Amino acid sequence: MCRVTTRSRSGAEQLKKEDQWVEDFDVVAFTADIKALGEELEKQQGEADVRHLNKMIGWSNACAAVGLLTMGLGVNFVSIFALSTWTFTRWTMIAHHTCHGGYDRCHPNKGRRNRFKFAIGSTWRRICDWLDWMMPEAWNVEHNNRHHYCLSEMDDPDLVEENLVDLRNMNIPMAAKYAIVFFNMLTWKWFYYAPNTYKELKLARLRRQGKEIPADVHPEWAVTIKTLLTSGSPFYSLWEFFSIVAAPYLIIHFLLLPLPLLFVGQYLNMDGMYASAVKNLVLAELLTNFHGFVAVVTNHAGNDMYRFRNGCRPFSGSFYVRQVTASVDFAYGTDLCDFMHGYLNYQIEHHLWPSLSMLSYQKAAPLVRDICKKHGIPYVKESVFIRLKKTVDITTGASSMRWFPESYEKKYLEIDAVAEAKKRMSSKSSTNSLTGLRTGASE
Numbered sequence: 545m546c547r548v549t550t551r552s553r554s555g556a557e558q559l560k561k562e563d564q565w566v567e568d569f570d571v572v573a574f575t576a577d578i579k580a581l582g583e584e585l586e587k588q589q590g591e592a593d594v595r596h597l598n599k600m601i602g603w604s605n606a607c608a609a610v611g612l613l614t615m616g617l618g619v620n621f622v623s624i625f626a627l628s629t630w631t632f633t634r635w636t637m638i639a640h641h642t643c644h645g646g647y648d649r650c651h652p653n654k655g656r657r658n659r660f661k662f663a664i665g666s667t668w669r670r671i672c673d674w675l676d677w678m679m680p681e682a683w684n685v686e687h688n689n690r691h692h693y694c695l696s697e698m699d700d701p702d703l704v705e706e707n708l709v710d711l712r713n714m715n716i717p718m719a720a721k722y723a724i725v726f727f728n729m730l731t732w733k734w735f736y737y738a739p740n741t742y743k744e745l746k747l748a749r750l751r752r753q754g755k756e757i758p759a760d761v762h763p764e765w766a767v768t769i770k771t772l773l774t775s776g777s778p779f780y781s782l783w784e785f786f787s788i789v790a791a792p793y794l795i796i797h798f799l800l801l802p803l804p805l806l807f808v809g810q811y812l813n814m815d816g817m818y819a820s821a822v823k824n825l826v827l828a829e830l831l832t833n834f835h836g837f838v839a840v841v842t843n844h845a846g847n848d849m850y851r852f853r854n855g856c857r858p859f860s861g862s863f864y865v866r867q868v869t870a871s872v873d874f875a876y877g878t879d880l881c882d883f884m885h886g887y888l889n890y891q892i893e894h895h896l897w898p899s900l901s902m903l904s905y906q907k908a909a910p911l912v913r914d915i916c917k918k919h920g921i922p923y924v925k926e927s928v929f930i931r932l933k934k935t936v937d938i939t940t941g942a943s944s945m946r947w948f949p950e951s952y953e954k955k956y957l958e959i960d961a962v963a964e965a966k967k968r969m970s971s972k973s974s975t976n977s978l979t980g981l982r983t984g985a986s987e
Contacts (some may be wrong), residue, residue, distance in 0.1 A: 616817035636886025712941035846934035
């Protein structure tokens with residue numbers, strides 16, 4: 545998708561009112577402030593972050609206990625809500641920040657709370673640490689790599705406006721579009737996210753092997769269950785996806801997890817406990833999909849979020865600008881509020897520094913907001929429900945995202961290149977000086 549840039553007679557790009565902040569924006573000074581804050585936050589991580597993680601794990605486990613102990617007592621909202629919240633928080637809080645390396649340095653359990661250990665390597669580790677529709681190794685590639693370092697570019701696999709382009713362009717009543725979006729809200733983790741993350745894992749393996757992607761294959765196109773059932777995918781078969789990715793969660797979570805209630809029900813002479821548990825689990829699955837959609841998909845969508853034409857260097861000036869202007873924060877500040885948002889309400893801070901802890905994001909948010917205010921760069925913080933409306937407008941084509949002013953996107957990339965060249969020259973000079981000292985000492 546291309547955007548035509550409007551220019552004045554003099555050749556300068558004409559900025560829209562909402563984009564005029566870039567004229568006086570000092571990307572170098574902004575980058576220095578963000579880097580300094582990130583370094584300070586990293587130094588502060590320690591035992592308090594581990595205690596906070598354990599507290600959140602305790603809350604999540606409490607939800608699991610309530611849900612599991614009540615799910616055989618007929619279909620009831622307490623079980624559905626507790627089971628849904630358990631699944632949601634295991635992913636968005638515990639798995640998410642552990643897989644990013646948020647606790648690599650500060651957590652004493654290096655064999656588990658480490659990005660290179662948690663939930664990966666075997667089905668057993670997946671079951672013990674984080675069992676969900678998505679294969680953890682696949683999610684690590686798709687989310688931690690592709691999404692975070694290609695944010696709102698064409699290579700971003702989670703770019704809502706691009707992934708829903710067919711729906712946006714459909715010539716159908718808006719009510720029908722809303723119905724399709726609502727179906728996606730209830731099913732998106734297994735219908736879209738699991739198969740598409742697995743596609744990104746397969747693509748990453750092809751790249752590591754040095755194999756070329758066939759010319760007629762579009763790697764940026766999303767792979768969904770619909771794709772697998774109709775045209776198929778060049779990366780894997782429907783059976784491979786089911787047996788490796790989906791089956792462990794489907795069988796263990798919905799069939800084996802409630803199995804003890806079959807015998808408990810017989811012992812207590814209470815018929816239907818197993819059936820009730822399965823129904824509660826299925827309804828909780830629908831709710832946790834909805835909860836996840838509201839908290840996850842809304843992070844980078846809306847008519848006030850920017851898109852970009854070209855890639856940029858990680859942790860460069862352009863990178864930091866993009867994380868702020870293409871991300872949104874929700875209400876935050878207390879553990880309960882943050883828990884129900886899955887700590888995804890600190891999306892700006894998380895994208896600036898992906899490998900920090902949840903507690904660090906709580907500390908960082910007001911400081912980042914002050915830095916953005918100081919430099920005049922938009923910092924968007926709104927209710928998650930307002931963001932849901934803006935996201936639905938993007939998915940249906942009722943509104944569109946902004947394109948970052950082209951001339952300034954190029955300007956920031958050029959500044960990045962100069963900064964990178966200076967960094968390399970400085971590193972080379974330091975290396976040569978060190979070599980000279982060693983040579984002199986040996987003489």
